[in-house]
Amino acid sequence: MSDAELVSQYVKGSEGAFAVLLKRHKSKVLTTIFLIVKDRDHAEDLLQDTFFKVIRKLKAGEYNNEGKFVQWVCRIARNMAIDSFRKDKRYPHHDIDEVPRVFNSMDFSEESMESIKIKDDTHALLRRTIQALPEVQREVVMMRHYADMSFQEIAEETGVSINTALGRMRYALINLRKQLQNEHNLAYDKNNYPQ
Numbered sequence: 001m002s003d004a005e006l007v008s009q010y011v012k013g014s015e016g017a018f019a020v021l022l023k024r025h026k027s028k029v030l031t032t033i034f035l036i037v038k039d040r041d042h043a044e045d046l047l048q049d050t051f052f053k054v055i056r057k058l059k060a061g062e063y064n065n066e067g068k069f070v071q072w073v074c075r076i077a078r079n080m081a082i083d084s085f086r087k088d089k090r091y092p093h094h095d096i097d098e099v100p101r102v103f104n105s106m107d108f109s110e111e112s113m114e115s116i117k118i119k120d121d122t123h124a125l126l127r128r129t130i131q132a133l134p135e136v137q138r139e140v141v142m143m144r145h146y147a148d149m150s151f152q153e154i155a156e157e158t159g160v161s162i163n164t165a166l167g168r169m170r171y172a173l174i175n176l177r178k179q180l181q182n183e184h185n186l187a188y189d190k191n192n193y194p195q
Contacts, residue, residue, distance in 0.1 A: 003069035011058055018058075022051060025070045032074045032157060036081035036147040046084060050077040071159065078157065082142050129179050137172035140165055 001020070009017035029050060034043040054073055057063055063072060130141055139158065143149045149157070155165045 004065050007058065007063065007065060007069055011061075018055070021069070025073060028070060029073055029077045032077045033081045035149060035153050035157065036078065036085055036143070042084070043081075046077065046081055050080055053080070074157070078139075078143075082147055085147055125180075126176075129176055132179065133172055133175055137168050137175065140168040141172045141176075144169060 003021060003024075006017040006021050010021070026047070030043055030047050033046045033050070034040065037043050037046065050073065053076055057076075063069075130138055133141065136158075140154055143154045143157065144151070151162050151165050151169070155162045158165065160168075
């Protein structure tokens with residue numbers, strides 16, 4: 001039975017149809033998440049959250065059946081994993097055993113309020129500028145820089161060739177550079193970021 005038929009049966013009330021979909025696609029979705037968060041337990045938690053979200057969206061009629069159910073689920077999983085990854089980067093978790101190592105670090109020093117404000121403003125500006133990119137470019141930037149994925153992994157996750165993934169990144173960087181120069185009058189070091 002195809003995914004489309006199973007989705008249709010589930011929407012009509014067949015819980016067993018969803019169980020088949022889950023069994024069929026669980027490992028692919030888990031791999032998608034794991035490539036981003038790189039932690040098995042966390043990936044399994046996000047897998048559960050992903051399928052809860054899929055159920056809610058199916059029941060709300062938010063899935064238009066184009067025969068691409070697994071890609072739709074993987075996109076939901078990828079977005080949730082990227083959001084989780086970004087949140088973890090902003091608010092890192094420290095085990096109680098790690099705390100002494102953090103405080104004994106040579107790098108442990110207070111930043112001035114001014115440098116913290118500048119850094120926060122810069123990050124916020126960059127986030128806004130990235131959000132304004134076309135979706136395919138934004139996706140590759142998020143996967144590469146926030147999720148630390150290789151271009152091979154990005155190509156596999158998005159179902160395109162490596163050259164296409166690289167091209168999307170190139171155009172994303174060109175667009176980011178133009179946007180920052182035009183709207184915010186920010187220059188960049190041409191030695192570090194050649195045209």
